[in-house]
Amino acid sequence: KAGVTQTPRYLIKTRGQQVTLSCSPISGHRSVSWYQQTPGQGLQFLFEYFSETQRNKGNFPGRFSGRQFSNSRSEMNVSTLELGDSALYLCASSFLGTATGELFFGEGSRLTVL
C-alpha cells in the first residue's frame, strides 16, 4: 500500500510570491489534514479536508488555503509569502479523520522563503 506522497520535497521562494503544495493520501483515505512544523512552534494544525469539504481550520491567516479533489488528493496554497512562512509543511492522511487521531504523514515539503 503506497504511503502519503507530498510534492515538491523542497522549494525556495521569495517574499511576496505564492506557493502550491500537493498531497496524495493513502488509497481509500478520505481525510487529508495539513500541518506546519517549525522549531519554535512545533506542529500547528492548518486545516482538514474530508470528501472535498473543509471540515476544520486552524488559526492561520487567510493567506493559507487549501482544497481537496474528488480523488482525495489535496493542495494547499500560501499567497504573499512572508519570511515566517519558512517551515516544513506536512500532510497527513486518515481513514476516519483527524478527530480519531491515527494520522499517516508524508515526508513533508520544506519551504524556504528568502
Place this chain on the structure above:
Amino acid sequence: TQLLEQSPQFLSIQEGENLTVYCNSSSVFSSLQWYRQEPGEGPVLLVTVVTGGEVKKLKRLTFQFGDARKDSSLHITAAQPGDTGLYLCAGAGGNTNAGKSTFGDGTTLTVKP
C-alpha cells in the same frame, strides 16, 4: 485551547540506558498517539492508546495512558542509536479539541553509541 506538554524537551543518553518521556495535559482525550519523527521525514505513528490505564508494548517501547486519560508516558528499555529522533504525543477527540489532533512540542532523543 488544549495543550499537551512533553518533558523532557531534550534527552541525550548512552546506548543501553533506559528512559521515560512524559506527555501531560489538563484535558481529557478520547485517544492519544505517539509518533517518532526522524530528520527530514514526516512523523510515523507508533501506537494509539484509548482506555484509561492502558499499557501497550512495542518491542523495547512501553506506552501507558493515564487512568484519567489526560496523560501518557513512553518508556524505552535499553535504548539504541536507532531510537534517536523526535518523539511526539498527540491527543485526539478531547472536549475542546474541535475535531482535530493536538500535538505536543516533542522530545528530541539522542542515543549515543
